[in-house]
Amino acid sequence: MSLVTTTFHIDGMTCQGCVASVTRALKAISGVAEVAVSLDDKCAAVRYDDAQTAQIALAAAVEDAGFDVTMLETSKGFSL
Numbered sequence: 001m002s003l004v005t006t007t008f009h010i011d012g013m014t015c016q017g018c019v020a021s022v023t024r025a026l027k028a029i030s031g032v033a034e035v036a037v038s039l040d041d042k043c044a045a046v047r048y049d050d051a052q053t054a055q056i057a058l059a060a061a062v063e064d065a066g067f068d069v070t071m072l073e074t075s076k077g078f079s080l
């Protein structure tokens, strides 16, 4: 399986509760392997299997949780 990492810029996170909401929303998506959310940097790095999901679905999940999302960059190169 080949994993892709995408970094999202997320606006609207104000506390660790928001971080937890974003993390939960992303981890609920099948194909997501790893999520790292930073409140200070207002971003989330997501490692996922691009055969199972896509960055647009990840962004939509975060938007549904009530935050504004901008996709920053995607890089291939991780494999398990």
Ligand SMILES: [Cu+2]
Pocket: 013, 014, 015, 016, 017, 018, 019
């Ligand atoms: Cu909050």
